[in-house]
Amino acid sequence: MKAKVHVTLKTGVLDPQGKAVQHALHSLGFAEVGEVRQGKFIELETGESDPTKARAAVEEMCKKLLANPVIENYSIEVEG
Template sequence: MKVKVTVMPKTGVLDPQGKAIGHALEGLGFAGIGEVRAGKVIELELTETDPAKAKAAAEEMARRLLANTVIESFRVEVA
């Protein structure tokens, strides 16, 4: 079963990578760029067949390793 974990900086946390992307886009001539936030997407292929258990396992993985929960939030989607 495929699971997608999306990790993003929490609101209010400085995001230098997002700022750099925003400035680069403006430098390339793209107008109307507001705040840019950069995160990461981790796709997992799990052997679990129960969607609820797969989601719970991925959430535990995110809490323990994939996200720094002090400064990042995460979302888990089961495909």
């Protein structure tokens, strides 16, 4: 069973990478672009066949490795 994970910085946490992208877009002529925030998108094969177990496993992976819960939020989608 596959899972998709979005890891994004919490609101209020500075995002220098997003700022760099914003400045680059301005330099390229996209003057009207406002705030840019960059996060991670992870697709993985959980190896579980039960959706509840798969979600629990991915939740655990997020806490232990994929996200830093101090500064990042994560959301998990398990695919049928």
